[in-house]
Amino acid sequence: MKTQIQKSAHSRRRFSEEYQDEALALWRQSGRSAAKVGAELGIRPSLLYKWAKVRRLGTEHGAQPARPEVAELEAEIRRLTAENAKLLEQREVLKKSLGILSETPPRSMPKSSK
Numbered sequence: 001m002k003t004q005i006q007k008s009a010h011s012r013r014r015f016s017e018e019y020q021d022e023a024l025a026l027w028r029q030s031g032r033s034a035a036k037v038g039a040e041l042g043i044r045p046s047l048l049y050k051w052a053k054v055r056r057l058g059t060e061h062g063a064q065p066a067r068p069e070v071a072e073l074e075a076e077i078r079r080l081t082a083e084n085a086k087l088l089e090q091r092e093v094l095k096k097s098l099g100i101l102s103e104t105p106p107r108s109m110p111k112s113s114k
Contacts, residue, residue, distance in 0.1 A: 020051045024051055
């Protein structure tokens with residue numbers, strides 16, 4: 001009778017902040033793909049992308065990403081509303097000008113000679 005050896009569950013490897021920073025710096029400075037740098041370091045390329053995203057968003061260790069203030073959002077809404085109104089007005093002007101320009105000019109009446 002054969003005895004089966006059970007493998008322990010894979011434990012997650014933990015990488016220090018310094019290691020992550022150095023790996024990201026190597027990836028960015030080398031100009032090589034994440035797959036090549038990851039293979040060289042013995043890590044998955046998706047891990048490099050994840051670390052880069054975390055750094056970009058500033059969400060390390062559970063910190064929430066910065067949210068825009070309500071006043072900033074309201075100012076942006078006002079700006080976009082004004083821009084939208086301006087663009088709608090420009091579109092109407094273009095429609096009218098297209099209609100005017102595509103009209104056939106009136107024919108002039110031939111002068112009768114007497």
